[in-house]
Amino acid sequence: xxxxNSLNFVDKIVGRDFDNGICSEIHTRFPPEPNGYxxxxxxxxxxxxxxxxxxYGGKFNLRLDDTNPGKEDIQYVNAIKEDMKWLGFDYGGKExxxxxxxxxxxxxxxxxxxxxxAYVCDLSPDEIKKYRGTLKEPGIDSPYxxxxxxxxxxxxxxxKEGKFSEGEKVLRAKIDMNSGNINMRDPVxxxxxxxxxxxxxxxxxxxxxxxxxxxxxxxxEGITHSLxxxxxxxxxxxxxxxxxxxDLEGNLPKQIEFGRMNLSGVVTSKRYLKELVEKNxxxxxxxxxxxxxxxxxxxxxxxxxxxxxxxxxxxxxSESTVDISMLESSLRDDLKTEVPVVMAVLNPxxxxxxxxxxxxxxxxxxxxNKENPNLGKRKVVFSRVIYxxxxxxxxxxxxxxxxxxxxxEVRLYGGYFIKCNKVIKNNDGEIEEIRCTYDPETxxxxxxxxxxxxxxxxxxSEKNFISCKVxxxxxxxxxxxxxxxxxxYINKNSLIIKxxxxxxKSILNFKERxxxxxxxxxxxxxxxxxxxxxxxxxxxxxx
Numbered sequence: 001x002x003x004x005n006s007l008n009f010v011d012k013i014v015g016r017d018f019d020n021g022i023c024s025e026i027h028t029r030f031p032p033e034p035n036g037y038x039x040x041x042x043x044x045x046x047x048x049x050x051x052x053x054x055x056y057g058g059k060f061n062l063r064l065d066d067t068n069p070g071k072e073d074i075q076y077v078n079a080i081k082e083d084m085k086w087l088g089f090d091y092g093g094k095e096x097x098x099x100x101x102x103x104x105x106x107x108x109x110x111x112x113x114x115x116x117x118a119y120v121c122d123l124s125p126d127e128i129k130k131y132r133g134t135l136k137e138p139g140i141d142s143p144y145x146x147x148x149x150x151x152x153x154x155x156x157x158x159x160k161e162g163k164f165s166e167g168e169k170v171l172r173a174k175i176d177m178n179s180g181n182i183n184m185r186d187p188v189x190x191x192x193x194x195x196x197x198x199x200x201x202x203x204x205x206x207x208x209x210x211x212x213x214x215x216x217x218x219x220x221e222g223i224t225h226s227l228x229x230x231x232x233x234x235x236x237x238x239x240x241x242x243x244x245x246x247d248l249e250g251n252l253p254k255q256i257e258f259g260r261m262n263l264s265g266v267v268t269s270k271r272y273l274k275e276l277v278e279k280n281x282x283x284x285x286x287x288x289x290x291x292x293x294x295x296x297x298x299x300x301x302x303x304x305x306x307x308x309x310x311x312x313x314x315x316x317x318s319e320s321t322v323d324i325s326m327l328e329s330s331l332r333d334d335l336k337t338e339v340p341v342v343m344a345v346l347n348p349x350x351x352x353x354x355x356x357x358x359x360x361x362x363x364x365x366x367x368x369n370k371e372n373p374n375l376g377k378r379k380v381v382f383s384r385v386i387y388x389x390x391x392x393x394x395x396x397x398x399x400x401x402x403x404x405x406x407x408x409e410v411r412l413y414g415g416y417f418i419k420c421n422k423v424i425k426n427n428d429g430e431i432e433e434i435r436c437t438y439d440p441e442t443x444x445x446x447x448x449x450x451x452x453x454x455x456x457x458x459x460x461s462e463k464n465f466i467s468c469k470v471x472x473x474x475x476x477x478x479x480x481x482x483x484x485x486x487x488x489y490i491n492k493n494s495l496i497i498k499x500x501x502x503x504x505k506s507i508l509n510f511k512e513r514x515x516x517x518x519x520x521x522x523x524x525x526x527x528x529x530x531x532x533x534x535x536x537x538x539x540x541x542x543x
Contacts, residue, residue, distance in 0.1 A: 026058030034076035041268035062091035139177035259316035265475030300523030300535030366414035381464035402455035
């Protein structure tokens with residue numbers, strides 16, 4: 001038996017059911033509708049159900065809730081399965097489909113009609129909404145509510161045979177039009193749709209609503225605990241009503257709701273994500289600025305960083321917004337000892353070392369990652385002309401600026417001290433080159449102790465670099481959205497492209513992720529051209 005004070009509230013409920021013998025085996029599921037791609041919020045929901053099942057040695061199902069043919073597509077099915085596999089959520093290699101239960105769900109609807117618990121209604125969608133009432137006013141019975149069982153069976157069969165147009169008739173559960181819960185005021189449980197289903201094609205023209213299909217699917221799969229987000233709390237009475245009124249045998253599944261997890265700076269609404277993609281406001285579902293699993297993978301996030309983040313934030317009863325810095329911190333923790341550190345200059349400033357000859361070259365040995373000796377060492381070339389970041393030099397600098405200044409010294413990473421003696425400017429007064437001297441006695445690793453400098457900067461030799469393109473990403477949105485006018489709120493600096501970035505040739509020896517010294521962690525975007533996406537930045541400082 002688990003100590004309850006160490007568990008989240010979902011775990012406590014499931015644990016009590018397990019310990020009390022209510023469930024001999026815990027069985028959970030994740031039921032995404034294949035109308036979009038999984039995102040970080042999806043991963044949060046999956047992780048809750050998956051972890052519970054695994055903790056108690058139970059089972060976990062992936063069920064594609066494909067009961068709405070107008071919005072679903074096989075590309076989303078394939079993407080969901082691929083992302084589940086990448087995240088490591090093992091569902092046993094067998095996925096379930098809501099569409100596989102269409103015959104059974106139809107039979108259960110007929111059963112309700114025969115019990116006098118469902119009826120065919122001719123009201124239009126607008127009329128149904130009007131008749132349903134409000135939170136302050138009770139609903140009004142449909143004029144078709146008291147049709148005979150025989151008439152309802154015939155009409156429902158005619159709906160199935162395609163004898164009516166879309167919206168002309170629906171099947172509604174007969175519950176209570178005076179209920180304080182609007183979801184219980186004779187909800188629609190079947191509607192007509194002539195859109196082709198990606199899986200069953202045109203076999204069906206009537207489709208069950210989610211609130212009717214879902215509890216039936218859970219029961220048929222043997223789900224013990226149907227874990228879902230908080231917006232389904234008011235739907236739980238309907239979930240239970242369906243199960244109870246079908247007179248099912250054995251244990252019935254129990255619905256438990258948890259709070260949604262939102263992430264600052266991103267949107268996780270499928271509707272918003274789809275709008276961003278369809279309006280070409282982003283590159284696609286895998287745009288690195290999106291919180292989709294595809295986007296996070298392309299951005300360079302690791303599986304472990306995502307799973308560790310989900311483990312840290314826990315499970316809440318109410319909706320919450322987590323600062324994206326927590327996810328970024330999890331990523332840094334995962335990468336800091338696992339990737340090589342290379343030098344790249346994004347905004348080059350030419351440095352001429354005047355006490356070196358034009359043909360001088362020297363190989364210097366540097367460590368790939370100081371925190372992980374197992375990543376080895378590499379050679380970098382030192383020469384008369386090198387390049388540093390423009391921000392690493394100032395003629396007149398603030399007090400805490402510990403990089404290179406006129407008449408000041410700084411250490412080149414893995415190399416020597418250099419001193420700036422002269423600044424060369426163009427006609428507009430902009431610095432285009434600086435002249436320096438180096439001290440050959442100060443080589444890194446030589447044990448030199450004559451004097452100290454406060455700063456160390458990275459650099460690139462003109463004899464040892466290749467050019468690449470770098471994509472620098474920031475939050476897609478800087479404010480919390482209160483409207484669907486997405487374009488209006490997009491951060492115009494969410495993607496900054498840097499061309500002709502200078503990087504060590506050694507980059508070609510490393511696969512996947514690397515750290516660009518002081519700039520952050522990066523991943524190669526594709527195999528066709530040398531393009532790197534910044535995964536996450538490092539803390540910035542003058543020091």
